Amino acid sequence: MARAQGGTAPMQAPAPRRRAAPRAVTVAVAVALVAACGGPTGAPGSDTSAGTTLRLAETAEYATLNPLETMFGITSKLYDGLYAVGADGTVRPDLATGPPEPDATLTSWTVRLQEGVEFSDGTALDSADVVATYATLVDPAYASPLVSSxxxxxxxxxxxxxxxxxxxxxxxxxxxxxxxxxxxxxxxxTGTVLDSPLNREPVGSGPYRLSEWRAGESLTLVASDTYRGERPDVERLVVAFVPDENVRAQRLRGGDFDGAQLSPRAxxxxxxxxxxxVVANPSADYRAVTLPPGVPAFRDPAVRLALNLxxxxxxxxxxxLRGYGSPAATPFTPAQGDAFDxxxxxxxDPAAAAALLDSAGWSTGPTGTRAKDGVPLAFTLMYFAEDTLRRxxxxxxxxxxxxxxxxxxxxAVDRAGASAGMHTKxxxxxxxxxxxDPDTQVYSALHSxxxxxDPQDAYxxxxxxxxxxxxxxxDAARRSTDAGARTQAYRDVQRVLLADPPMITLVVLEHTYVARGLERYTGVEEVVEPHEHGVAWGPWWNVAEWRARP
Structure with a gap:
């Protein structure tokens, strides 16, 4: 697909920004038109000549601010998409004026854009920019990691x-x-995702723009003068990179920061x-133990089921988790709404697990470890070295x-070690x-x-x-136009997985944060988060919409 060149649209008065949807108990799995409501959230920050400043502590420095490399998180402060995630996890119009319009075959989708939108450099945003964004994303030469979506x-x-x-x-x-x-x-x-100018010099239509990036220390975002919506009351965000959780907690307690993402224990x-x-956001973020066939014992369905029991x-x-989460049996979570069973x-039931192994021929040896036909029920379990929760x-x-x-x-392993060992550990x-949507949650995790x-795509x-x-x-669910049929298909998948589990799905997390001064703003809402978390999420996910209480 060729990359389109951007054009300019007639300048008109900025269209009002849509507010996040009110919180709902479950998450819709289709695009929902949500009426403008809700609003801002905030922390105390400090008053400066530049307006209210919020200081947050992030777990690590961002690798990039390129929206074609990371879809959510910090880039959502700088860029607008055609659609955005609302508080309840439904997808709502952002740059679009309404839901996408499919044809009868679901192979052609039309999206209509708001007029009068500008990028932070003052140039107009129009359909040519949308075409260029998606054409570049799927261009193999650009090598965007989002292409798999x-x-x-x-x-x-x-x-x-x-x-x-x-x-x-x-x-x-x-x-x-x-x-x-x-x-x-x-x-x-231009270029590739590795050398794109957008990696360090973002130009978007979102409520903030990049003001300063001090490598290894912090980045600062300020309210964008070209933003089409209401100007944020929190005009300045300073995000410090503080990998050590104990240091984040100590400095937060001491007043250096207005918020941070911390483990449940911290x-x-x-x-x-x-x-x-303490703020806890619901998420679709699950933890599981993989059971790859490179471990001979995992090839036996009885072993996989027994381990789950x-x-x-x-x-x-x-x-x-200190209560911040729930048990899980499959990669489906409550975030998938009615599709979740x-x-x-x-x-x-350890007794039932032992009986199942006995009946499958896995007998206990003198060391206490079971084996069958000379194959031991033994394996190595990897976790990321810096991740205390996974540990x-x-x-x-x-x-x-x-x-x-x-x-x-x-x-304990690093990223490279995990990818290299994924087949045998x-x-x-x-x-x-x-x-x-259930498809994007589970398809690549479960489909043959x-x-x-593939060590290049080990996850x-x-x-x-x-x-x-x-x-x-x-396959049937991703091609169906019938919402009820899709829901039933996904529920049927869960029943199949329960009987023949491909992994030991353990828990679904609530992401935990600690914040200061939230009571000073209206519009503080929780949001259903993906696996990704950090101070671009938490109570600050819609910080641009916060309004200071009088």
Whole structure:
């Protein structure tokens, strides 16, 4: 697909920005038109000549501010997409004027744009920029990591200055939920994702623009003068990069920061501190243990089921998560709304797990480790070295499984080590990158098309599971125009997974944050978060919409 060159649209009065949707109990799995309401959120910050400043502590420095490399998070402060995620997880219009309009075959989708939108450099945003953004995204030469979310996109064209048509190679019902990519100026979409000028010099139409980036220290965002919506009351965001959680917590307690993302343990330690509030956002972020066939024992379905019966998920929620989460049995979570079946789950039963292994021929040897035909029930369980939550889950799993004769060795690894070992070792997986439709939550995690081990894409179907019935149901759901049929297909998938699990899904997390001064603003709302979290999420996800209380 050729990259389109950007044009300019007639300048008109800025259109009002749509507010986030009110909170809902469950998340819709289709695009919803949400009436403007809700509003801002905030922390105290300080008053300066530049307006109110909010100081936040992030766990790590951002690798890039390019919207074609990261779809959510910090880039959403700088860029607008055609659609955005609302407070309840529904996808709502942002640059678009309404929901995308599909044809009867679900292979052609039309989106109409707001007029009078400007980028932070003062140039106009129109359909040519939308075309260029998506054409560049799927261009192999650009090498965007987001391209996997657009497997069927074959063409994108500007009908006129405010109308864009997307053409797909086959029906894809979840397509609207993928249209949240930040739109960039066509003339700045050059080079590759690695050397793009947008990586360090973002130009978007969002409520903030980049003011300063001190490598290894912090970045500063300020309110954009060209933003089409109401100017943020919090005019300045200073995000410091503080990898050490203890340091983040200490400096937050000491007043250096107005907020930070902390683990449940660290957040709980600050609960009750004067001026600080612990905030927990629901998420689709799950943790699971992969069971790849490179470990011979995992090829036996009886072993996979027994391991699922042996772990104590509720103890992990109560102890490791401090109650900030819930047990899980599959990669489906409540964030998928009606598609999530709350009745699908495992009751912990080590005795039943042991009996199942006995009947399958896995006998206990003199060391206490089970084996069958000379194959031991033994494996290495990897976790990211810096992730204390995954470490604690790995240790809990190892302890639980030792009670049924499984010998588990935990191993701290870096990213490269995890990818390299994914075929022959188990791994504490984090999932839920794009949870706002069931398809984007589970398809690449479960479909056999992603089963062959690829060290360059080790996190897609990391258990290398292949089940024709799961494939059939997932394929039917992504092509169906019937919302009820899609829901039933996904519920059927969960029943299949319960009987023949490809992994040990453990828990769904609530993301925990600690903030100062939220009471000084109206519009503070929680939001359903993906796997990604940090101070671009939490109570600050819609900071541009906060309004200071009089």
């Amino acid at each position: 657009f497997p069927f996109l074959t063409d994108v064209a500007a009908v006129d200055a405010t109308t864009v048509t997307f053409t797909l190679s086959e029906p894809y019902a979840p397509f609207p939920s993928t249209l949240t990519v930040g739109v960039a100026p066509a003339e700045r979409l 957040a709980e330690a600050l609960a009750g501190t004067e001026g600080l509030t 042996a772990v104590d998920r509720q103890a992990m929620v109560d102890g490791i 709350p009745d699908v789950g495992y009751a912990r 604690d889950l790995a240790l809990a799993v190892a302890s639980d499984l030792s009670q049924i004769g499984a010998d588990v060795t935990v191993e 188990a791994f504490v997986l984090g999932g839920g990158d794009q949870p706002y 098309a992603y089963a062959p081990y 897609s179907n990391p258990s290398e599971h292949a089940d024709p019935e799961v494939d059939r149901l997932l």
